[in-house]
Each structure stands twice: as structure tokens, then as C-alpha cells.
Amino acid sequence: MPPKSPKIPRPSNAFILYRIDFQREVTSRPEPYDSKGSNRCNEISKEAGASWRLEPAEVQAKYYRLAEEAKRQHARLYPGYKYVPSK
Secondary structure (H helix, E strand, O other), X not given: OOOOOOOOXXXXXXXXHHHHHHHHHHHHOOOOOOOOOOOHHHHHHHHHHHHHHXXXXXXXXXXXHHHHHHHHXXXXXXXXXXXXXXX
16 A cells, blocks of 8 residues: 555645634734633634624725735645545
8 A cells, every 4th residue: 555645635725724823813812711621712712703794895905815826835735635535
């Protein structure tokens, strides 16, 4: 059996890029409550999703442009890449 090739990550979409920035902003704030032991990552994702839907079109457009650039860069790094979902 041939060795598996390393998994190539998918390019980030607009929301993922937004969530990364959102998480940086949220985690840089002083916490008003103790969040240890809770699944803070899930909470941040839910907050980011709600915030994304409320963002003006200009803000969302910024992230769509960044996603397009990430897609072009991904194509340069991994020519011929095709996403194949796992079964």
C-alpha cells in the first residue's frame, strides 16, 4: 500500500476569515466572567455567526475579497487540488 500523502487544507472561506478576526478581538478583551471549563470555542463561533449576519455588506465584501485572495494563493501552492469530501 503506498504511503498517504499529507492532507492539503481547504482554502478559507469568507466566514472562516471573519471568525479568525472575530476570535482575536474577543479573546483580547478582558473577560467579564470566568469561562474556564466551558467550551469557549463553541461560544465564540455562535457569537461570530450572529455577528456576521448583522455586518454591513461592505464588511462582508472585505472578507469575500480576502477569501478570493486566499483561494488564488491556495491554487498557486497546490496546483491541481480538488476537494474530495471524506466518506
